[in-house]
Amino acid sequence: MTTFFSARPHRALSKGFYRSADFDYEVRGLLGAVAYGAAEAGEVLATVDDVADGDHDHWFRAWHDLGSRVRAAADEEAAAGRTVSASMAYLRSSTYFSVAVNSVSGLQSDEQLLPTFRLQHSAWERFVDTTDRPIDRVQIPYEADHMPGWFLRSGVHPGPAPTLVMVNGSDGATSGLWTNGAAGAVARGYNVLLFDGPGQQSMLFERGIGFRPDWEAVISPVVDFLLQREDVDAGRLALYGISQGGFWVARALAHEHRFAAAIADPGVVDVAASWNANIPSPLMTLFRSGKKDAFDRDMALGMRFSPTTARTWTFRARPYGTDSYFDTLTEVHRYRLTSEEAARITTPLLVTDPEGEQFWPGQSVRLADEAGGPTEVATFTAAEGANLHCQPLARQLTDTRMFAWLDSTLS
Structure with a gap:
């Protein structure tokens, strides 16, 4: 007897895990983090198996509970002296708590934000304590204060080593940078500097310090700090920015010229484009006409019919330090790189350019075209499993291409 099998394709990559774009993207990012030990595929799939699409309360509880369980297991391993297992579990716990932190945007109250962030941050710090990677906690002078950072020493070079400065996105966790380049850099003999800048993680949640568009004011103190270290090769400094960090990197490079190479993952020249695309055109007409009262009134009316959207707006607006809808959008529009500024990038x-970029489509090529120095575009496709913003399911492939280019450029 001949058995005939259905010719229907699986479509797991294209159809995704949830209809909710946010839920689906989080799952993709978590599965991508498995490659560097920052998540476990079984833990991720078992967690989402019971969470319905759009159930924000259950989504938050599920990741909070998973982070707590893995943290408890990590503590047990650490107490028993099994530091390798403990370190791996602390890293995973931090990753899961970071999902819970971002999911607070879908809750009716943000009272869980700070305590959940502190759980995430604590798990990361315990990873730093228990990993066999040499990591120094550092404080980077910034204005009248400092920015917290972590300097990952390569442990390979006997003398000064090439050093990668990593700039996070608008809502990324420090543990996320481990997956998105830091682990790959250290394995290849680079020093890595991770830090919380204005509007990011501890700077925002614990100090109330928000974003700023002129990121050169952040990056130049970072360079000054690194050049004081004997284990940093001043001639082989590199800068990397992920997600909205792609804008901050580009903006900084227009003014700070001490880096030998840089990577924007992806290229971003107009942050507001991702906001504008989600606002109805009649409202954008009011905004562009400067009709603040009418814009705020109509936005408030619309938000009443979509409480989830209202909560997401509040969460996303927090780092910009503004009150009204109009003022927030006005502030976001300051995060734009002009052609003249791009031309000053030498x-x-x-620049990475993934197929299906959801937030800033076309901006990678635009940055590459307008930059004044030598520029290369790294294209990623769905056929490679490397589509969508920041290639969430293809971080090893991203590292392969990124470090091949970086090694060649710094040599």
């Missing part, structure tokens, strides 16, 4: 630049 640092060799690699």
Whole structure:
């Protein structure tokens, strides 16, 4: 007897895990983090198996509970002296808590934000304590204060080593940078500097310090700090920015020229484009006409019919330090790189350009075209499993291409 099988394709990559774009993207990012030990595929799939699409309360509880369970297991391993297992579990716990932190945007109250962030941050710090990677906690002078950072020493070079400065996105966790380049850099003999800048993680949640568009005011103190270290090769400094960090990197490079190479993952020249695309055109007409009262009134009316959207707006607006809808959108529009500024970028630049970029489509090529120095575009496709913003399911492939270019450029 001949058995005939259905010719229907699986479509797991294209159809995704949830209809909710946010839920689906989080799952993709978590599965991508498995490659560097920052998540476990079984833990991720078992967690989402019981969470319905759009159930924000259950989504938050599920990741909070998973982070707590893995943290408890990590503590047990650490107490028994099994530091390798403990370190791996602390890293996973931090990753899961980071999902819970971001999911507070879908809750009716943000009272869980700070305590959940502190759980995430604590798990990361315990990873730093228990990993066999040499990591120094550092304080980077910034204005009248400092920015917290973590300097990952390569442990390979006997003398000064090439050093990668990593800039996070608008809502990324420090543990996320481990997956998105830091682990790959250290394995290849690079020092890595991770830090919380204005509007990011501890700077925002614990100090109330918000974003700023002029990121050169952040990056130049970072360079000054690194050049004081004997284990940093001043001639082989590289800068990397992920997600909205792609804008901050580009903006900084227009003014700070001490880097030998830089990577924007992806290229971002107009942050507001991702906001504008989600606002109805009649409202955008009011905004562009400067009709603040009418814009705020109509936005408030619309938000009453979509409480989830209202909560997401509040969460996303927090780092910009504004009150009204109009003022927030006005502030976001300051995060734009002009053609004249882009032309002042002389640092060799690699720009990733994933197929299906959801937030800033076309901006990677635009940055590459307008930059004044040598620029290369790294294209990623769905056929490679490397589509969507920041290639969430293809971080090893991203590292392969990124470090091939970086090694060649710094040599």
